[in-house]
Amino acid sequence: MATKKRNKKETISRREMFQRGKSKPVGTPSQSGAGRKFEGDLAILNVALGLEHEAIAAYNAGAGSKLLTADQLKLAVSLLNDHIRHRDVLIKFIRRYKGTPVQPKSSYDFGAITSATDIVKLAHGLEKGAALAYLANAYKLESNEILSAAVPILVDEVRHTTVFAQLLGLPVTERLKV
Amino acid sequence: MSIEQLRNTTDILSFLDDDRQTRREMLSRLAATASVGVIGYLFSGKLTAVHGQAVDGDLGIMAAALYLEHEAIAAYQAGAESKLLSDGVLKVAVAFQRDHKFHRDGLIATIKQLGGEPLDAETKYSFGSLKSEKDILRLARELEKGAVDAYATLAANIKNKDVLNYGAQVLTDEVRHLTVLNSVLGMPNY
Numbered sequence: 632m633a634t635k636k637r638n639k640k641e642t643i644s645r646r647e648m649f650q651r652g653k654s655k656p657v658g659t660p661s662q663s664g665a666g667r668k669f670e671g672d673l674a675i676l677n678v679a680l681g682l683e684h685e686a687i688a689a690y691n692a693g694a695g696s697k698l699l700t701a702d703q704l705k706l707a708v709s710l711l712n713d714h715i716r717h718r719d720v721l722i723k724f725i726r727r728y729k730g731t732p733v734q735p736k737s738s739y740d741f742g743a744i745t746s747a748t749d750i751v752k753l754a755h756g757l758e759k760g761a762a763l764a765y766l767a768n769a770y771k772l773e774s775n776e777i778l779s780a781a782v783p784i785l786v787d788e789v790r791h792t793t794v795f796a797q798l799l800g801l802p803v804t805e806r807l808k809v
Numbered sequence: 810m811s812i813e814q815l816r817n818t819t820d821i822l823s824f825l826d827d828d829r830q831t832r833r834e835m836l837s838r839l840a841a842t843a844s845v846g847v848i849g850y851l852f853s854g855k856l857t858a859v860h861g862q863a864v865d866g867d868l869g870i871m872a873a874a875l876y877l878e879h880e881a882i883a884a885y886q887a888g889a890e891s892k893l894l895s896d897g898v899l900k901v902a903v904a905f906q907r908d909h910k911f912h913r914d915g916l917i918a919t920i921k922q923l924g925g926e927p928l929d930a931e932t933k934y935s936f937g938s939l940k941s942e943k944d945i946l947r948l949a950r951e952l953e954k955g956a957v958d959a960y961a962t963l964a965a966n967i968k969n970k971d972v973l974n975y976g977a978q979v980l981t982d983e984v985r986h987l988t989v990l991n992s993v994l995g996m997p998n999y
Contacts, residue, residue, distance in 0.1 A: 766977055766978065769973075786984050789980075789985055790987075804904035806908060
């Protein structure tokens with residue numbers, strides 16, 4: 632129960648972070664008009680990158696916990712690889728648009744993880760938060776190539792969220808709404 | 810896309826009523842129609858053919874998306890009326906159909922708002938032989954997969970931010986549907 636409460640709090644925190652990010656560009660965009668035009672994109676990308684770093688750390692924690700069955704581990708590794716791919720794509724675009732990619736935190740507090748269910752709940756919370764973040768922000772992107780790169784990431788996050796919702800016996804007939 | 814072009818699209822789509830045509834033949838004919846490149850793409854699934862081509866516009870994309878929504882609603886309706894679905898599957902099918910109706914209504918409203926004319930559903934669809942629950946699930950999965958691919962590929966071509974926002978929400982639903990159907994059919998989701 633404590634984990635659930637914490638996840639909800641984190642989701643709200645990420646949403647707030649996104650809202651702040653939109654009006655407070657990060658990175659070092661160029662001084663050209665084109666550079667300024669994409670400052671909002673850079674802010675969104677860097678918040679997204681922070682979420683990818685967090686997800687990668689969470690999956691690594693889960694995979695290294697020895698709590699997962701062989702099948703669960705296979706799933707976790709596959710989804711971890713998706714997030715690694717997302718991270719690399721985001722870093723590539725942040726650099727291309729003259730931004731500075733945020734670094735992963737030196738450590739993440741994922742709360743007490745004492746069972747495979749704890750890991751699945753943690754993953755579901757993070758994936759849902761990420762899916763909602765992309766859903767809330769992808770349409771704001773100005774760069775067509777960045778948008779093209781963000782859409783398949785949204786698709787992955789929704790797929791991941793749905794897989795974990797099914798594993799947890801949560802309803803899958805409800806729309807994911809921002 | 811201009812209204813005139815949209816009307817042309819409607820004309821081109823009108824032959825879909827001819828149920829002697831197989832869907833694939835129809836889609837191929839659409840794909841070969843240069844003036845509706847986006848629509849052609851949607852139905853042909855030829856990704857490379859569209860890249861680099863000028864996009865006809867948000868109305869064209871929405872017209873094609875609306876076609877897919879009409880089709881999905883009809884497919885779920887056929888499944889629900891077949892009496893082949895177990896209670897649990899029927900419940901999910903009804904929920905997914907409700908999502909598609911929501912998409913349809915949103916697309917129709919947006920198309921009208923932008924001065925376009927929404928296409929009506931076809932009077933009849935041919936979904937092939939549906940003799941078991943699995944046949945219906947496979948059909949639904951195929952349609953959802955097509956919708957995910959179409960929305961995911963075309964989203965970046967949408968110019969209007971409100972339309973794009975709506976499209977992202979629709980895409981999110983389609984991915985959820987596809988993931989669930991994959992699971993039910995024992996197909997991989999990763």
